[in-house]
Amino acid sequence: MVEELNQESLLEIGKKAVDLALKLGADEAEAYLSYGFENTVKIERNQIIRGLHKIDQGIGVRIAHNKALGFSYTNIFDEQAIQKTVETALKSAKSSKPDENWPGFPSAKRFGNPKKVFDSRIVDLSVEELSSQASLMLDAALGYDKRVFVTDGEMDALFLIHAIVNSNDIEVAGKGTAISCYAATLARENSEVTPICFDYDVSRSYEINPEKVGLNASKMAVSALKAKKIETGNYSAVFTEVSLYLLLYYTLMAAIKADAVQREQSALKGKIGQKVASEVLTIYDDGLFEGGLFTSRFDGEGVPTQKTVLIENGMLRNYLYDCYTASKDKVESTGNAQRGLLTAYLSTPKLEATNFVIEKGTKSNEELLNEIENGVLIGYLQGAHSSNPASGEFSVVATPAWKIENGEIAYSIKGAMLAGNIYDLLLNVSAVGREYRQMDHLVSPWVRTENLKVVGQ
Amino acid sequence: MKDELLKVINSGRSFGADYIDIRGERLSEASFTLKDGRVEAAKEGLQEGASVRVLVNGAWGFASVGSLETKVLIDATRKACSMAKAASLKIKEPVKLYETKSVEDRIEKRPLKNPSEISIEEKLNLLFNFNKVIFDYDARVKSCTIDYLDLSGKSYFMNSDGTYIEQDKLYVWSRILATAKEGNILTYGREEIGSTAGFEVFDEQTPEKIGTLIAKRIINQLKAKTPKGGTFPAVIGPNVVGVFVHEAFGHLAEADLTLSGSVLIDKLGKKIASDQVNIFDDGTIPGAFGSFKYDDEGVPTKKTMLIKQGVVVGLMHNRETAAKFNMEPTGNARAQNFRYEPIIRMRNTYMAPGDHTFEELLEGIKFGYYLKSFRGGQANLDGTFQVGIQEAYEIIDGELGASVRNASISGNTLEALFKVDAVGKDFELWPGRCGKGGQTAFICDGGPHVRVKEVLIGGGA
Numbered sequence: 027m028v029e030e031l032n033q034e035s036l037l038e039i040g041k042k043a044v045d046l047a048l049k050l051g052a053d054e055a056e057a058y059l060s061y062g063f064e065n066t067v068k069i070e071r072n073q074i075i076r077g078l079h080k081i082d083q084g085i086g087v088r089i090a091h092n093k094a095l096g097f098s099y100t101n102i103f104d105e106q107a108i109q110k111t112v113e114t115a116l117k118s119a120k121s122s123k124p125d126e127n128w129p130g131f132p133s134a135k136r137f138g139n140p141k142k143v144f145d146s147r148i149v150d151l152s153v154e155e156l157s158s159q160a161s162l163m164l165d166a167a168l169g170y171d172k173r174v175f176v177t178d179g180e181m182d183a184l185f186l187i188h189a190i191v192n193s194n195d196i197e198v199a200g201k202g203t204a205i206s207c208y209a210a211t212l213a214r215e216n217s218e219v220t221p222i223c224f225d226y227d228v229s230r231s232y233e234i235n236p237e238k239v240g241l242n243a244s245k246m247a248v249s250a251l252k253a254k255k256i257e258t259g260n261y262s263a264v265f266t267e268v269s270l271y272l273l274l275y276y277t278l279m280a281a282i283k284a285d286a287v288q289r290e291q292s293a294l295k296g297k298i299g300q301k302v303a304s305e306v307l308t309i310y311d312d313g314l315f316e317g318g319l320f321t322s323r324f325d326g327e328g329v330p331t332q333k334t335v336l337i338e339n340g341m342l343r344n345y346l347y348d349c350y351t352a353s354k355d356k357v358e359s360t361g362n363a364q365r366g367l368l369t370a371y372l373s374t375p376k377l378e379a380t381n382f383v384i385e386k387g388t389k390s391n392e393e394l395l396n397e398i399e400n401g402v403l404i405g406y407l408q409g410a411h412s413s414n415p416a417s418g419e420f421s422v423v424a425t426p427a428w429k430i431e432n433g434e435i436a437y438s439i440k441g442a443m444l445a446g447n448i449y450d451l452l453l454n455v456s457a458v459g460r461e462y463r464q465m466d467h468l469v470s471p472w473v474r475t476e477n478l479k480v481v482g483q
Numbered sequence: 484m485k486d487e488l489l490k491v492i493n494s495g496r497s498f499g500a501d502y503i504d505i506r507g508e509r510l511s512e513a514s515f516t517l518k519d520g521r522v523e524a525a526k527e528g529l530q531e532g533a534s535v536r537v538l539v540n541g542a543w544g545f546a547s548v549g550s551l552e553t554k555v556l557i558d559a560t561r562k563a564c565s566m567a568k569a570a571s572l573k574i575k576e577p578v579k580l581y582e583t584k585s586v587e588d589r590i591e592k593r594p595l596k597n598p599s600e601i602s603i604e605e606k607l608n609l610l611f612n613f614n615k616v617i618f619d620y621d622a623r624v625k626s627c628t629i630d631y632l633d634l635s636g637k638s639y640f641m642n643s644d645g646t647y648i649e650q651d652k653l654y655v656w657s658r659i660l661a662t663a664k665e666g667n668i669l670t671y672g673r674e675e676i677g678s679t680a681g682f683e684v685f686d687e688q689t690p691e692k693i694g695t696l697i698a699k700r701i702i703n704q705l706k707a708k709t710p711k712g713g714t715f716p717a718v719i720g721p722n723v724v725g726v727f728v729h730e731a732f733g734h735l736a737e738a739d740l741t742l743s744g745s746v747l748i749d750k751l752g753k754k755i756a757s758d759q760v761n762i763f764d765d766g767t768i769p770g771a772f773g774s775f776k777y778d779d780e781g782v783p784t785k786k787t788m789l790i791k792q793g794v795v796v797g798l799m800h801n802r803e804t805a806a807k808f809n810m811e812p813t814g815n816a817r818a819q820n821f822r823y824e825p826i827i828r829m830r831n832t833y834m835a836p837g838d839h840t841f842e843e844l845l846e847g848i849k850f851g852y853y854l855k856s857f858r859g860g861q862a863n864l865d866g867t868f869q870v871g872i873q874e875a876y877e878i879i880d881g882e883l884g885a886s887v888r889n890a891s892i893s894g895n896t897l898e899a900l901f902k903v904d905a906v907g908k909d910f911e912l913w914p915g916r917c918g919k920g921g922q923t924a925f926i927c928d929g930g931p932h933v934r935v936k937e938v939l940i941g942g943g944a
Contacts (some may be wrong), residue, residue: 041641065566071743073575076543077566079559080822084548088524093525101549102533120602125521153569161573177743177864212744212864219746221863258712289519290625291662293669310835365606369822374524412859414889416662416669419709421891421941423869441867443893443941445712481712481941483894 031061031083032105032228033187035285038041039085039103039192045087045224047112048193052119054090055112055193056133058326059083060370062186064238067151067160069179069209072168074160077153085373087111091119093128120336127352132196137330142317143197145230146419148203149185151304156181159236166240174244175249177222179209181236186324188370194329198287204319205229207236220438223405228464229318250426253440256482262456263478264394264430265445270283271468272410274382277448278465281375283338283362284351291416293449297342303452305340309409312469313361318381319464326365326375334360340453346379382465384470394474395461400440402480403428403435418448436476442482451475459466484649488641491556495643498564500537500544500562503643505560506550506779507533509819510652512598517610517629520596520618524935525603532821534563535560539567541577547822555658557586568579581805581812583782584646590776592651594681594890598633600683606631609685611659616694617661619933621702622739627661633682638779639819654772654925656914659693663701665876670704670888672873673699673858677914677925681769700856700874707886710875714937716851716890718844719911721911722841723857723870725928728762730860731868731896733928736764736789736797737919738804739814746866747795753795756900764799766814772914773926779825782787783816793900801827819922826893834930837906844905844934852887852940853880853890866896869941891941897937907932 038056040420047055061083066078068071084101096119100111127434167176182205189199208226212219225242227234264272286292294302303309307353313331323330327349335343347355348363363375365407396405407425413420459471488505495503509531516523533556534547544567546559598606601712610629617627632655635814660673674693678684719727735745742748747755756762766784768774777783780802789797798808801816804827816825845853853876871891877884912929 067570074570074573075578076545077570078824079546079562079566081548092520097524097526099528099530101530114527118527118603122525123522123607153566157569157572175744214744218743219865221865221867231605279564289665291591291669308513321531323850361933375527408861408863408867409869409891411861412869412891413669414669416671419889421871421889423867423893425863425867441893441895441939443712443939445941479940483714483939
């Protein structure tokens with residue numbers, strides 16, 4: 027196998043590539059390197075059935091020449107291949123068109139020190155242990171109720187090293203781990219099949235509870251049985267962090283990027299300092315969030331990550347920036363250029379949220395539900411990716427979802443559609459829970475909103 | 484390559500594998516993003532790697548590495564076997580593979596215009612032309628993002644059943660996205676172009692044709708109203724029929740998902756659609772974005788009939804599900820690249836045309852919707868589907884009326900397919916990309932215009 031790579035050896039390879047680029051006549055150069063592996067044990071149809079091992083490493087080289095950018099990558103770490111990669115990036119830059127607004131690569135700054143991003147127990151975790159953890163999850167799911175069927179699930183351990191070197195003296199590397207599991211279930215009774223339900227757990231440290239995940243996934247599936255239709259009308263609605271993430275990712279999280287704002291693709295343009303959400307909402311992006319899935323010392327351009335307040339008590343305060351968009355607005359990058367995980371070297375940086383945090387409130391999940399007379403609890407959304415990111419309009423199916431009557435979950439709902447605009451929904455938020463969970467980029471408690479239009483069949 | 488791979492296959496046997504396959508790839512890629520006429524970066528890259536897949540004690544093991552060296556592949560094989568052993572500890576139903584005929588073949592691509600021989604300048608010029616057509620259409624066009632990708636290379640497949648296949652890979656793809664704004668109204672539209680034939684696809688899907696289509700759509704949408712929520716009759720365009728067939732039916736007919744509890748599990752041989760409905764998944768259409776000769780298990784691709792006159796007659800299989808159902812494998816096992824395992828994916832999926840004209844489909848609808856172009860879609864195993872619509876119109880007394888924006892349709896597949904009461908005689912196939920299990924596959928979907936008696940429309944706010 028490729029000999030073990032570490033932070034120092036990646037930086038060394040990166041420095042050589044950058045030096046070579048300058049020697050060949052590049053104005054500026056940057057090398058982004060990654061190395062890592064991932065072990066996964068997968069469950070399919072009630073049994074553990076496969077084990078996967080992936081190892082990946084490579085270098086991506088960005089070169090600026092006469093204000094035009096070229097990029098090339100390779101996953102072959104020998105001198106010849108790296109030389110060719112540098113040459114290709116330079117050739118591409120020369121063939122491309124100059125961009126007068128190109129601000130240059132960033133210069134070195136002080137980096138923060140995020141906590142809880144690496145745990146050697148995850149690196150050393152044996153496949154047998156991974157498999158037995160998956161088994162605990164599966165047994166917990168199947169043991170709960172015999173109407174439950176585990177469609178799929180997995181237990182996954184990931185180890186990554188990233189490093190970046192550029193010709194403006196940036197030279198930084200970092201390592202991280204993550205362990206995650208999920209169980210997807212459905213329940214069957216007579217001729218009824220529930221939609222897929224799932225629960226998950228994820229952590230940068232070896233601290234997850236697969237048994238709880240299996241149990242919760244099964245409980246959810248059973249509670250989705252005996253679904254009924256719902257009357258069309260306006261309801262109070264509680265979003266879990268999963269359904270909220272799906273809704274926000276394709277609307278607010280797209281519109282709050284400076285790129286979308288500058289290019290007239292965002293309803294948030296010109297709204298800094300204005301009210302765009304209910305005063306109970308404070309939202310920030312935090313690349314240093316303790317134990318966050320997207321927590322890292324530096325972003326995909328080598329800029330230190332930071333905490334950026336985006337919405338404060340309902341008022342819009344800031345957008346998300348990378349170096350290019352920041353230079354256009356004459357501000358500093360917020361450290362939101364992202365590169366990906368195992369295959370980070372394959373792509374150029376992309377403006378994206380890190381850990382998008384909805385600040386927690388004071389209510390428990392039970393309290394959020396108890397205060398509702400007539401409402402819905404939304405577990406998952408289908409079709410969120412078909413939302414209009416520019417206007418924030420969405421029209422999606424809520425499944426699974428539950429009817430709430432007099433503060434209690436009354437029954438599960440079949441085929442209800444939610445339609446509206448994300449900004450109306452955010453203005454109507456009435457309460458925020460107090461229990462954080464991370465779903466991909468979103469760190470959020472459950473959130474309750476009022477007066478949401480639900481279309482029944 | 485063949486001799487080297489054979490050494491790896493033999494090593495797998497010595498590590499205890501009952502079955503082993505190797506998929507090696509050398510891939511080169513060029514890609515660009517143009518944002519409002521600005522090139523983000525001109526990107527070109529090379530990569531090589533392989534994955535080894537084994538069966539040990541009835542469980543799968545898989546390992547992928549960024550190398551084609553024999554010694555590295557033998558190490559990966561050892562790793563794959565230990566992964567399989569760890570996964571097999573509590574196996575209840577061991578995996579079996581459908582026996583297939585071994586094949587030795589070499590497939591070469593001969594594009595009219597090979598993207599790897601076209602200069603960066605020429606590719607960028609094409610994108611600038613798209614950009615110009617769209618911005619020149621109307622001053623209310625505010626942004627335009629164009630992505631371009633071409634991918635070419637070679638794959639080498641060998642398994643322990645004696646199959647060896649070398650296959651050229653070639654994909655050309657572009658996505659054009661634009662927005663318009665007037666007052667507080669923001670509209671958004673997109674199209675994709677994709678081909679496995681070559682760069683010549685842009686001679687047909689020209690900047691003038693596709694650029695104008697999108698620009699016109701987003702400008703018309705500025706005056707559009709949001710739909711009423713509720714159940715209405717509808718005429719559905721080929722583009723939306725395609726995504727409906729793909730999402731609402733196709734995924735349920737992927738045999739792995741059928742086994743995982745999709746509502747089709749007990750529907751083989753049963754009627755789930757009206758008589759007019761015939762559905763195929765076809766990997767043999769020349770140049771189409773979802774076409775190829777052999778799948779990533781070395782099984783030849785086919786034209787697979789899924790629904791015949793409303794009755795489910797087939798599913799899409801890999802060798803594992805084919806053995807479970809005791810049906811022929813259909814050649815649907817596909818992997819995004821050497822980093823991934825092959826899983827059951829669609830190819831070009833469509834509803835076959837019938838005999839009505841578009842006007843006949845509109846006839847007799849007092850009030851309903853014409854759903855012309857989709858924005859996205861998704862389905863659940865229980866048959867609940869959602870398709871978001873980027874271009875729609877009202878139908879009033881059999882005639883097309885005002886533009887409608889932010890519509891989407893939903894329902895349950897098993898009910899919706901029965902509501903198809905007339906099928907048009909036209910036919911279009913649209914390229915797209917489909918995500919499943921963290922992998923992206925290039926596909927097409929399509930069909931004719933179709934009328935449904937009623938469908939649930941999710942209204943605007």
